[in-house]
Amino acid sequence: QGTLLVFDAPTGQPLSETRIVPATPAITAFARPLRGGHFALGFADGTVRLGRLRFTEDGAAAALEDPLLVGNKDVPVHRLDYKPGDQRSVLTVLKADGELWWDEVTRRENIVTGKITTRLAKHELPYRPPADSSGLPDYLLQNAQGDQVFLAWRDGTAQRYDLRRITEPAIAETVDLTPAPGVEVTSLQFMFGDQSIIVGDSQGGVAAWFRVHRPGAGTADGYRLVVAHRLEPHAGAVTAVDLSTRDKTFVTATAAGEVWLRHLTSQQVLGKVRLNQPPHPDPRPASGERGARKVLSPPTGGEGDGQGAAVRAVHLTPKGDAIFALDTAGNARRWNVRNPHPETTWGTIFGKVWYEGYDQPGFTWQSSSGNDDFEPKFSLVPLMFGTLKATLYSMLFAVPI
Numbered sequence: 001q002g003t004l005l006v007f008d009a010p011t012g013q014p015l016s017e018t019r020i021v022p023a024t025p026a027i028t029a030f031a032r033p034l035r036g037g038h039f040a041l042g043f044a045d046g047t048v049r050l051g052r053l054r055f056t057e058d059g060a061a062a063a064l065e066d067p068l069l070v071g072n073k074d075v076p077v078h079r080l081d082y083k084p085g086d087q088r089s090v091l092t093v094l095k096a097d098g099e100l101w102w103d104e105v106t107r108r109e110n111i112v113t114g115k116i117t118t119r120l121a122k123h124e125l126p127y128r129p130p131a132d133s134s135g136l137p138d139y140l141l142q143n144a145q146g147d148q149v150f151l152a153w154r155d156g157t158a159q160r161y162d163l164r165r166i167t168e169p170a171i172a173e174t175v176d177l178t179p180a181p182g183v184e185v186t187s188l189q190f191m192f193g194d195q196s197i198i199v200g201d202s203q204g205g206v207a208a209w210f211r212v213h214r215p216g217a218g219t220a221d222g223y224r225l226v227v228a229h230r231l232e233p234h235a236g237a238v239t240a241v242d243l244s245t246r247d248k249t250f251v252t253a254t255a256a257g258e259v260w261l262r263h264l265t266s267q268q269v270l271g272k273v274r275l276n277q278p279p280h281p282d283p284r285p286a287s288g289e290r291g292a293r294k295v296l297s298p299p300t301g302g303e304g305d306g307q308g309a310a311v312r313a314v315h316l317t318p319k320g321d322a323i324f325a326l327d328t329a330g331n332a333r334r335w336n337v338r339n340p341h342p343e344t345t346w347g348t349i350f351g352k353v354w355y356e357g358y359d360q361p362g363f364t365w366q367s368s369s370g371n372d373d374f375e376p377k378f379s380l381v382p383l384m385f386g387t388l389k390a391t392l393y394s395m396l397f398a399v400p401i
Contacts, residue, residue: 042077200238
């Protein structure tokens with residue numbers, strides 16, 4: 001309905017309620033990046049409004065820019081994705097009539113009035129749904145660089161667009177994200193860094209796909225999407241996923257009320273809790289729950305026992321120190337998180353790991369980088385072999401002398 005509600009998380013007390021957009025036209029699509037409080041709203045009249053949430057002394061406030069018409073007027077926006085950047089911002093919009101637009105967003109601020117004027121450089125993309133797909137795509141993703149766009153349907157069919165030359169856009173490949181019969185996609189999001197795509201399905205499966213170079217791939221750009229990680233599955237359908245803004249940690253939640261904290265690179269499940277867990281349980285670890293209790297503290301908040309309630313939304317806080325979950329009955333719960341080194345396991349130290357951007361699993365050491373979305377690589381195997389090699393060559397000289 002276009003209303004912004006602000007709550008105090010520890011107590012659940014409402015702080016403010018503000019209508020940020022008029023009641024009409026109706027909101028038909030929404031997107032937000034992981035960082036910065038930016039968001040985009042699509043409307044039934046075919047317009048898009050960009051905005052930003054900011055925390056204030058009284059709670060939070062939203063500032064929206066003027067409406068921007070994308071495609072034909074009065075054709076609702078079906079799906080959109082928005083990625084703001086320092087150099088440029090990119091916006092992809094799918095309309096209800098099948099028009100698909102990729103837009104470069106530029107802004108100009110009036111130094112006298114402070115008013116910001118937003119313009120779109122529009123490029124229409126070819127929309128050719130697979131013959132066996134029904135209806136419009138259920139998911140639309142776009143990376144921050146703006147050179148890849150993904151459309152996906154609930155049956156698992158996904159199209160990847162190659163936009164390196166925006167004047168010559170092409171569908172690079174079509175893949176099936178859920179090849180098992182009868183399994184549907186229930187969640188699709190870019191991992192922090194916009195390389196891995198996290199896929200949740202109706203059978204509780206969680207998988208990470210990313211692009212790798214393959215000689216003779218037969219695609220427009222020589223890359224193919226592959227399943228790099230298949231993580232421990234849930235018992236029920238995945239209903240909500242949220243991602244860390246600092247590392248490769250993320251949260252998955254299900255229709256049965258399960259909330260799991262995971263790490264992509266190490267493929268660990270760091271902690272498991274349920275919505276029907278009492279607000280203040282016995283702090284002693286139960287059998288089989290030692291790992292969960294080390295990472296996740298007992299929940300707070302919520303009314304009732306939450307028995308049978310499905311998770312509607314889940315959020316991992318920006319500092320990664322708490323999880324917030326909302327169920328379909330309207331109850332909220334919050335768990336404190338202590339998760340200092342989720343990327344370190346015996347497997348990541350001594351085993352082969354398939355890292356983002358690599359063509360295959362391998363032993364790799366690279367502990368730091370110049371960007372925030374870097375995936376740390378802690379294999380000790382190269383260091384050990386390097387030490388042994390240096391020692392061997394040193395001995396070849398030293399022993400004879």
